Amino acid sequence: MFFATVSRPSALALGAGAFALLAGAANAAPLVKECGKDGKFVIGFSQANNAEPYRQHVNDELTAAAAKVPQFTLQIADGAGNVNTQTSQMDNFITQKVDLILISPFEASPLTPVVARAMKAGIPVIELDRKTVGDPGKDYTAFIGGDNFKIAQEAGKYVAGKLLPDGGEVAVLEGLPSSTPAVERLNGFKDGVKANDKIQVVAEQAADWLPDKAQTAFAAMLQAHPNIKAVYASNDMMAAGARLAAKGAGKKDGDIQILGTDGLPGPAGGIRAVAEGEWAATFTYPTGGPQAIDMAKAILLDCAESVPTTVTVPTTAITPDNAKSMMGK
Structure with a gap:
């Protein structure tokens, strides 16, 4: 992966073409104050509920993607299907001053205030699968998930x-x-x-x-x-x-x-x-896990000035025609 600042918008391919990041104007500031390929960064993930098989699948893919980036330490917090628990965990991430937060909110409205607190503290927030109330790029950094x-x-x-x-x-x-x-x-x-x-x-x-x-x-x-x-x-x-x-x-x-x-x-x-x-x-x-880590790399390692506010990960229909061939993939 590389990052280049140029005088006009340019595309940065991430994750085998999963999506493109648009570089901002040459005088735009990075999304975070502390960034660079030589840094060490902590990413906090507030998961809605580890008990659901899909949620564990998300955790597994995020963990695997983060493990490929030596500069990253990923911390996963189990919201246990409780908005108060998840709010407390988010506040803990803010207190710890983690470098970036990922969240799959258990419910939208109750978790909107703590996302706002993280953004106010200067911590980028990428929402996975589920959204809080507001607009990506304004009330939180980005949304990654399926449609x-x-x-x-x-x-x-x-x-x-x-x-x-x-x-x-x-x-x-x-x-x-x-x-x-x-x-x-x-x-x-x-x-x-x-x-x-x-x-x-x-x-x-x-x-x-x-x-x-x-x-x-x-x-x-x-x-x-x-x-x-x-x-x-x-x-x-x-x-x-x-x-x-x-x-x-x-x-x-x-x-x-x-x-x-x-x-x-x-x-x-x-x-x-x-x-x-x-x-x-x-x-x-799709979990969006690999795409989330790619976006984190752009923000924290490449000092990106902007990222796509919405990344839609495509679906696949599993039917009797292709189910057996999809087993084990």
Whole structure:
């Protein structure tokens, strides 16, 4: 990697072309006061909840990416699904005067003030996967993540065109309603299925990303609407819960088309579930970890004067056509 300051905007490729950083004008100041390739830097990551498999996947990819940068020390704090815990951890990072903060906020509004405090203290804040209230580039440094609305919209279109071309009743299991991905995925899916006016969304309920709540919720949905033909779960864990509910209702795999979101690897992940015919599809939600470390390198090592305020990491649809080939990747 290199960094060059020139008299006009130039592109800096990061992470095998993952995204480009735009260099500012020659007289612009770096985003941080202390930076340079010879420095040593501490990056604090406030994770929403280490207990979720997706969150652990994020931690693993961040840790692996940071380990490749000798100048970086990564500290991961588990928010444990509690905004007060996560706020306290963020305040600790500010007190420690870490050089950069990454955060996946458990909820948007309650964590907005502490992000503002970090920015006021001169610490860049990169938000991963979930956003606080405000605008990237102003209220926080940048957002890195997938486009939740588009990912869910693709799932809806897949149901409308591929799975249920003749229409039918479908249901939605929403994540934690106070988190931005939950709202965006709910709205995206409902928009996607509009492509087929024969499809009816007959039930939608929040299950807070949790498989046991999803199982309970979907069991109740099936009692009220026994003809449901497909269910979209806003994460893989809830899709697993939905399958258990379908089994409990006497359904065989394939009787109800189950769709997840995350596309997690491993024996408990969505890729395997699709490959083995348990689910109809899942849609990968990239962690953004490698991109976040690339951005940290630009800010802390290369003394970047500006970074992209939003970095959208693309998704991949995992279907029976490609699931087996994606196993182990």
